[in-house]
Amino acid sequence: MNTPTSLANIRIVLSHTTHPGNIGAAARAMKTMGINQLYLVNPLHFPDPQADAMASGARDIVQGAKICASLEEALRGTIFAVGLTARRRDLSHEMRWLHEAAPKIVQEARLGAVALVFGTEMSGLSNAELDRCQLLASIPADPACSSLNLAAAVQVTAYETRRAALDAPVQRAQDVALAGFDEIEKFYLHLEQTLHATGFLDPAEPKRLMRRLRRLFARARLEKEEVNILRGILKAVNKNIEQNQ
Amino acid sequence: MNTPTSLANIRIVLSHTTHPGNIGAAARAMKTMGINQLYLVNPLHFPDPQADAMASGARDIVQGAKICASLEEALRGTIFAVGLTARRRDLSHEMRWLHEAAPKIVQEARLGAVALVFGTEMSGLSNAELDRCQLLASIPADPACSSLNLAAAVQVTAYETRRAALDAPVQRAQDVALAGFDEIEKFYLHLEQTLHATGFLDPAEPKRLMRRLRRLFARARLEKEEVNILRGILKAVNKNIEQNQ
Numbered sequence: 001m002n003t004p005t006s007l008a009n010i011r012i013v014l015s016h017t018t019h020p021g022n023i024g025a026a027a028r029a030m031k032t033m034g035i036n037q038l039y040l041v042n043p044l045h046f047p048d049p050q051a052d053a054m055a056s057g058a059r060d061i062v063q064g065a066k067i068c069a070s071l072e073e074a075l076r077g078t079i080f081a082v083g084l085t086a087r088r089r090d091l092s093h094e095m096r097w098l099h100e101a102a103p104k105i106v107q108e109a110r111l112g113a114v115a116l117v118f119g120t121e122m123s124g125l126s127n128a129e130l131d132r133c134q135l136l137a138s139i140p141a142d143p144a145c146s147s148l149n150l151a152a153a154v155q156v157t158a159y160e161t162r163r164a165a166l167d168a169p170v171q172r173a174q175d176v177a178l179a180g181f182d183e184i185e186k187f188y189l190h191l192e193q194t195l196h197a198t199g200f201l202d203p204a205e206p207k208r209l210m211r212r213l214r215r216l217f218a219r220a221r222l223e224k225e226e227v228n229i230l231r232g233i234l235k236a237v238n239k240n241i242e243q244n245q
Numbered sequence: 246m247n248t249p250t251s252l253a254n255i256r257i258v259l260s261h262t263t264h265p266g267n268i269g270a271a272a273r274a275m276k277t278m279g280i281n282q283l284y285l286v287n288p289l290h291f292p293d294p295q296a297d298a299m300a301s302g303a304r305d306i307v308q309g310a311k312i313c314a315s316l317e318e319a320l321r322g323t324i325f326a327v328g329l330t331a332r333r334r335d336l337s338h339e340m341r342w343l344h345e346a347a348p349k350i351v352q353e354a355r356l357g358a359v360a361l362v363f364g365t366e367m368s369g370l371s372n373a374e375l376d377r378c379q380l381l382a383s384i385p386a387d388p389a390c391s392s393l394n395l396a397a398a399v400q401v402t403a404y405e406t407r408r409a410a411l412d413a414p415v416q417r418a419q420d421v422a423l424a425g426f427d428e429i430e431k432f433y434l435h436l437e438q439t440l441h442a443t444g445f446l447d448p449a450e451p452k453r454l455m456r457r458l459r460r461l462f463a464r465a466r467l468e469k470e471e472v473n474i475l476r477g478i479l480k481a482v483n484k485n486i487e488q489n490q
Contacts, residue, residue, distance in 0.1 A: 025394065028390075028394060028397070031390040032391060032393045032397070034387035034389070056392070139404070140407065140408065140411060142276065142277060142279035142407075144276075145277050146277060147301075147302065148273075148274070149270065149301070151394075152270070152274055152396070155393070155394075156401060156404045162387075163385065166385060195478065197485075198478070198482050198484075200477060212470075212471065212474060216465050217465070219466065226461050229454065232445060236443040236444055236445035237443050239443075240442075241485045
């Protein structure tokens with residue numbers, strides 16, 4: 001069974017991993033499923049002999065891992081990011097079981113780079129990290145013991161993604177250019193600055209409003225041209241406000 | 246999500262395991278998926294502190310593991326045994342991909358005890374062991390790197406079995422109030438007026454821009470509260486512009 005090309009567009013992002021052995025085991029898990037790009041956000045110990053030892057035949061992935069200073073850096077260039085999380089949160093993005101999310105992951109990976117993001121061993125992804133993702137996915141574990149080892153979670157996620165990639169009928173790529181992570185973050189920044197300028201943003205709780213707006217636009221999956229339009233609107237608003245001062 | 250009763254009839258059988266850490270990691274993998282019976286056929290080192298350490302919250306499974314002198318002993322009482330093995334063409338047994346085998350595993354587990362059998366880390370199940378199984382199942386790994394870690398294979402197998410055992414996942418609709426047609430149309434009107442006021446809307450082609458924006462927000466399926474937020478923003482923008490005039 002050959003590796004579908006969509007898997008080549010998928011990167012595994014491990015944020016603030018504590019145990020280097022888990023990095024190696026995750027690399028092996030990825031490689032068995034044909035996913036070969038590993039990004040590490042501030043790993044506690046890396047490089048480390050334990051990572052190499054646990055990688056077994058996947059040392060090339062460990063050695064080629066990209067070390068990033070922030071999740072933003074690891075997501076650069078992606079058009080879609082999925083956060084793996086055990087918990088359901090009230091102020092959350094779209095949430096799916098992993099097997100429901102997998103076809104979507106594969107579909108997006110046909111259009112551009114996709115990140116599957118995993119948090120620390122102890123506490124998973126922070127809210128700020130979840131806010132950088134467009135979709136949250138959850139492995140349906142037993143509630144009595146729901147905490148998978150990090151590499152085991154990577155294994156199941158990579159397996160399910162590969163399964164979806166092998167199953168998926170070949171669809172023609174959509175004829176629209178989706179906005180990338182960087183463009184969208186710049187738009188959010190522009191939006192936040194503009195809302196400050198209008199006086200609408202509550203200075204006491206600026207983050208709450210921005211999280212709501214991020215959630216709205218994440219659901220819409222902004223296209224490049226739409227980001228241009230939205231930023232054009234913000235520019236026009238700012239011009240009006242400046243004339244007022 | 247509760248544990249389906251069929252999973253209680255499933256046992257994981259590890260034959261001649263070399264590394265005790267893998268036994269512990271396999272126990273954890275099982276437990277996260279609601280499978281709690283572990284049988285060990287002639288483990289090389291057991292009991293062992295490494296097994297306990299890797300088990301994390303699944304030490305009860307490690308400590309309750311049944312040690313057997315032969316695979317026959319581990320299969321006693323079962324009505325169905327599935328051997329996990331990398332895809333091979335020289336075998337005359339019935340062979341299925343894991344996800345094809347999983348519904349059958351669950352169906353049998355509703356009737357009686359079922360064993361999922363895993364061989365050694367280095368060479369998997371022997372032919373004699375495979376002959377004790379009624380079905381062989383294979384994880385569709387990448388041919389370039391098809392060897393999963395033992396505990397990772399147990400994790401994927403337990404996950405796929407749990408997935409098959411769970412009734413079609415019923416996801417409760419999110420408890421959010423979606424905005425109605427009228428509210429959304431009022432928002433579009435408000436947006437169009439505001440864009441006029443800012444001077445952003447091209448008077449020659451007003452409809453084209455509004456159609457683009459409608460399309461964007463339609464994809465997002467606006468919630469009531471989001472419409473309120475968006476209209477609050479428009480109000481703040483308008484106030485700024487009026488002060489300017």
